[in-house]
Amino acid sequence: MCGITAAVGADDAVSTLLTGLQNLEYRGYDSAGVAVANGDGVEVVKREGQVDDLEALLSRRPLVGRVGLGHTRWSTHGAPTNANAHPHTDCYGDLAVVHNGIIENHATLRERLQSAGHTFTSETDTEVVPHLVEEYLDSGASVETAFRLAVDDLSGSYAVALVHEDEEAVYAAREGSPLVFGRGTEAYHLASDVPAFLEFTDDVVYLEDGDVIRVTPSSYEITDTEGSPVERPIESIDWNSEDVEKGAFDHYMRKEIDEQPTAIAQAVRGRTDGGAVALESLPDGAFADVDRVQFVACGTSYHAALYGAQLLRDRGVPARAFLASEYAMTAPPTEAGTVLVGVTQSGETADTLAALRRGASEGLRTLAVTNVVGSTAARECDAAVLIRAGPEIGVAATKTFSSQVATLTLLAERIRRDVRGDHSDSAPALLSALDRLPDDVESVLSETRAPSFARRYDDSDAYFFVGRGTAHPVALEGALKLKEISYEHAEGFPAGELKHGPLALVTPSTPVFAVCTGAHTEKLLGSIEEVSARGAPVVAVAPRSEKSVAEVADDVLWVPETHPELVGLLANVQLQLLSYHTATLLDRPVDKPRNLAKSVTVE
Structure with missing residues (x-):
């Protein structure tokens, strides 16, 4: 749940990294740090606290370079301290690593590395990565080969990025944690989430599990775990930098509450057609063979899923919402005719992805209701319906809940029509009310x-x-x-x-x-x-x-x-x-x- 950012080719990498970290601070704010490879080595500045505290420290200890990594941490292994802040380095300080996720076999790896003479300075699971790379470099491997071998040793979920003093490049890989590449005109970027670099580019590549990317100031290459090149599409994000700024508001949450009329209008736009529902990603009759619907979700999205399940039951379609963390452990009966719907704002929620994968392994059809077009949930499910809420920065979800409920209302009406094979007499009134909903929310906000x-x-x-x-x-x-x-x-x-x-x-x-x-x-x-x-x-x-x-x-x-x-x-x-x-x-x-x-x- 940490935030990773990287800049390659920027005239002032540190300034770019700080912008990215400020945009990603909603993902973690226990501590923050940056590492820059500047031709004379790798320099690291990090500290407990928020990104503003890091920025103040960097004003006193400035770093210069064109290639660097940044990280904002939400603690899992080890308390929020200066020592546990990322980036982490090897014994020599020749390389630096940032990581998001959990390395499940870190204890075994740490014991192995300590037995080989490596000295650890933190409590984090992440620190095994730079020492693994160091171990393979000492055995004669190139930086790229050492990075690949280190990643192969890891079990668990991770997005990990590395810089080394010998190369003007960033290496990164993902397995179970999000990582996005941004192709700018003046620099390249990597991040856990798109808002990190929206000021610089809206052309993105969503990396997939098993991808390894090498980025230099002049090029990038994506390969699989075996080193074979893979193609990933470049997508243009329909967001802009103003979407991730507070503007005149005191808090992102208040801004996003006030953005709900627009978010709901976007969720509904083009999806009501003459008293019927038209969901662009789903062909007519997509749910004709559905007997029941199961929802899986977490937190606020779970409450939206409960709402959607109630709407379906009111239409005579058996439906139930499950907490994804429990569903992944003990899935309910999965009879034929069941469709499994994952409701997830980011499309990267680990528990929801695990539940969807569990259902898919049982032969269920899966559908993602999400806010992010290239997210893991959208890619892995059989189909996806976007809620179109735009970026949400406040940790407490607001406009995404409203957009999820509006979208699930459309979905419930669409499923009812496909299952029943007729048009509901009440649908026109409901869809008309959905079209008026942005104005109704505006009334609530003003009164x-x-x-x-x-x-x-x-x-x-x-x-x-x-x-x-x-x-x-x-x-x-x-x-x-x-x-x-x-x-x-x-x-x-x-x-x-x-x-x-x-x-x-x-x-x-x-x-x-x-x-x-x-x-x-x-x-x-x-x-x-x-x-x-x-x-x-x-x-x-x-x-x-x-x-x-x-x-x-x-x-x-x-x-x-x-x-x-x-x-x-x-x-x-x-x-x-x-x-x-x-x-x-x-x-x-x-x-x-x-x-x-x-x-x-x-x-």
Whole structure:
């Protein structure tokens, strides 16, 4: 979950690397460092803390060179210290390595290398790599051969890059962790994610597992593990550098909340056709033989998957969402006629990829719902549907959840049509509401009272979120957002489950946010009355037509009238704003919450 960046051929490699690290800081911010090969050796500067701390150190200890590596770390092996920061070097300091992922056999390799006389200076799994390269160089191998042999020794997931004092080049390889090559006009780039180098180029090559790349200031070559050349397509990314800048906003999260009207419009554009759904990557009848749908996802994407599964069940199609980390370990029955849908913003989430691979190994058809066209999930699945949200930098997902739900709404309607073989009478109303959804979100953003509610409840002991049907995953997501960025205790429940245990925790200092979509209102009212009887303040999140909810709640966060299946999406925007304002009142680091990273690429 670390961020790798490399620059080759830049007039000022360090400046380019720092830009990349700042753009990748959402992937890790425990420590950061750079290494530059400048013809006189390899120089490394690294330190615990954030990229700004590294930049300050480099202003006092400037490095000069055209080829270099950068890294921002999210700790797995070893605490966030100067010694554990990347890049790591060999015993002589002749080479430097950065790494993302987990090297599972690092303990065995470390023991072997220490027995051979190598001295280690960190607790990280990564440090075995430069010492392995050193070992092979000492036996007479070239830099390229030594790098290949070292990579062959590794077990686990990794993206790894190396510079050596003898060559003006970067070597890199990937296996299970993302790595992207950027072809610029003035320099070449490597990174864990595209935003690292969007200021410099939008022409990218997504490297695949087993790829090894050598990049010099004048050329690049991609080969397989045996050294045979392989061709990878160059793709143009439909993002620009402004997409990864905060602009006038204080935080990326707030910027991305406000970008949701545009993100949803992009998700829906061109996909509603005369009351029917047209998904460009899926031919007519693609789901005609489907009997059931399984979703796998993690975190916020799991909540979107729960939403999508509910939409399908409401259409008479058996569907269930699974936590990917559990599915990969103990997959449920995989009968014929099952399609497995992986919901993943990055397309690189390790647990989700493992679940998709498990399903594929059982013979299931797989579909990725993702934001990144060339991601591993998009490449490995039988088909992919893009959510088109654009880059999201804040660790706490906002616009990608909305785009996922909008896309899954389209997908649910498309699957229903293919399975049932007819057109739903209700589809035109739903699709019309989807087309209006960006304007409805804009109304929420302009009229919200979330800031005053955040102030009113900022000294609460805990926060509960409840809902039924599609409101249940929204309640889970509302609780997740609040705990992620404010560090306050928050829990989401199906509304009917309060009386089966959680009600014991309800006190007058426990506000309950009740999400009402217009479906199951009578049942929700019962739950509200249960917590009100215990003295807990209740805030309903509902459309204005739900007068009965407003009468029993202490207050209401209103959302515009829309199709009942989309009310939850609007309610979620209100809860995002509530979480954001609660976190800012508490002066939390909204974009970089402690212990969390944006793209979880380790299992």
